[in-house]
Amino acid sequence: MTVATVASAAPAASPATPRRVALCGNPNTGKTTLYNALTGAQAKVGNYPGVTVERRSGALRGRDDVAIIDVPGTYSLVARSADEQIAIDVIAGLGGEPRPELLVVCVDATQLVRGLYLVLQAQELGAPCVVALTMIDEAGTAAPEAGALARTLGVPVFPVVGRTGQGVAELRAGIELALKQPPLEPSPWRWQPSPALAGRIAQVRAAFPPDWPPSDALALWALQCVGDDELGHIPTEVRAAVAAAASGPSDDDEAVLGRYRWLDAHVAPLGARPPDRKLTDRIDRLLLHRVAGLAIFAAIMFVVFMSLFSWSAPAIDAIDAGFGWVGEQARKVLPDGVVADFVVDGVIAGVGSVLVFLPQILLLFFFLGLLEDFGYLARVAYLMDRIMRSMNLHGRAFVPMLSGFACAVPAIMATRTMERQRDRILTMLVIPLMTCSARLPVYTLVIAALFPSKTFGGVATQSLLMVAMYGFSVATSLGAAWVLSRTVKPLRARRLPFVIELPPYRAPRLADIVRMMWTKSSMFLREAGTVILACTIALWALLYFPRDLPAGAPDYDAMIEVATAQGEGGAEQVAALEHARDQALLESSYGAQLGKALEPAIEPLGFDWKIGVGIIGAFAAREVFVATMGVIYGVGDDEASLRDRLREEKKADGSRAYTPLAGLSLMVFFALACQCFSTLAVVKRESGGFRWPLFLLGYMTVLAYVASLAVFQVGRALGF
């Protein structure tokens, strides 16, 4: 079998375009630590186009002309979905990006054979490789001798301890040397395809378009991957050739077994002694114990939840107060009018509404980094798989969904801890159904205003209702996962094996965690924050303009001036007049006109136009509903008065406008509707396009409308 290299496809490096080095390897091999050690502080973080996989690249420390591209962790280059395809795209230069000049493969010294499987695949593709042998401290005397391994593989091998930085300088020098030298002779294949398979390979390779390298290994890749796949940008002539070649499972047997046979014969003897797992086994006996393990799991999840829900509150309050103060200062400087209102209520409040997410994002990613690096997130998937998979969710979806009780924004960002796009998207789509903390003020207002404070079996009905709303949200989000995974094609559970690695426990490295917290927050501010800010300002304008008082309205400003002149005694009157003026202005705003236009649509749900305006305002953040209703009812931020007004509000025919049934309908609506554009902005960022946020908005709005309609209409028919 001849080895056709793909090197000819690589363009000559010019000074302007950095020379590309791809860093790849199995998950849990210390690749992130090594990437951080090789690149230093700067890193460009983005998404691979069309998939929710993070794309990181950064300059090799001290060499601005060498870019290190971080390839997502993978066990094989074979791919079935678009996110798995990234590895082959980067390494073979298929996705429109130039092929890297060098591949650094991270191989865990304690998992030698499985790690080198990837090296063999890369070598078959003709990619020049350098092996970074990690975890040699952990392997101890079981670590293979680097020189012997290098001779066997025919590539340079550098032992490194990412944690201490030992060996990183040598690896860096090795990378620079490899880039200086002419490419090594491509390594031979370690197995011989049967004549039948060789024929199929030749047949497929002959059909490659000019922009595909004429490589046998790539033809084998196509034979294994194309057909019943979700891959992107596979040329139709390749698809046709693969279909005509009629490849089958026996081709996989040849390739996989061939590689493993060679590895078992030549490499396995080099790492003679099995690695020491005593400590990990001892910890696992406790953490995976039938009783103690589940109790510790509950305790850890409780800490994560409380940190997001309560412990982040002081920081959130401080940010709120800080922006309130900045707004006050701005009011003092700016003359009263549209500009001051825009700066204070639009821009300053808008920036505050973005930054207010940071404490929870930082805390969640601190815990996630800690648990992931320690090795516990893999155990979470192991412990929770039985429950989560009955809803077709990944076991790892547990932590993001739990975080959804605090806020959907950090929770959606946390879906990155799952490898598969399908799992991530499905989890993102159901997280917004969890009762986030922003819904609580709405529920509190509605329950306190509209439901009698009776007791039921010794428990206050009002508390029972609140608990019921939590239960409702858990049921709907799990139910939605079940339904979506059975009806929406890209979310269908494929019969793919659930194989997760349970890595040895390792001490987390704070520097890596802090770096991830920084990356996540800056990315949120840059990409989602700008969208949230723009939406907040647009919403402010909707509820602010046109700023015309209705004809015949009293001249509030003049009356306020008169009352102000009375000093202390007129303060109450001033507040009342200001509330009346704000109420009149809001009532004439475009937002209120929209609410009135919507009234026929929401009336069957038990809502009037005022609730409609509150719902529109709640898109900025659900708790804003309370403030908007305060303005509409001319009571400002006095919640007790607002409750009274809601209770006393009458319809034209004199009946109560908001019955307990209407209140229940409203709470169901808030539980199910995705009226939060911060959530939508983050889903857009995390899913890499408008498709999924629009789907999310659509399905949740329909769900909320239908459910509220059913509650109100059925309730009324039953006589409530």
Place this chain on the structure above:
Amino acid sequence: MQSLADTGRHRPVTIDAVGGDRGFRRRLMEMGLVPGTRVTITNVAPLGDPLEIEVRRGRLSIRRHEAAQIRVRPAAP
């Protein structure tokens, strides 16, 4: 015919064949579960599924349903 799912804890077995559809079995094999490989079930999750297995000096977790597709025989001591 014995499957990995029927195997008791801490009883080393050798893989004879991996079944299931093409993508499924390829994934299992690429993770090192190829015929001839020695596997031991080391633990069962508290809720009864999935299983923790030792294979090629590492620990993996697979579901019972998947383990049922792997045919095994008792390993030579």
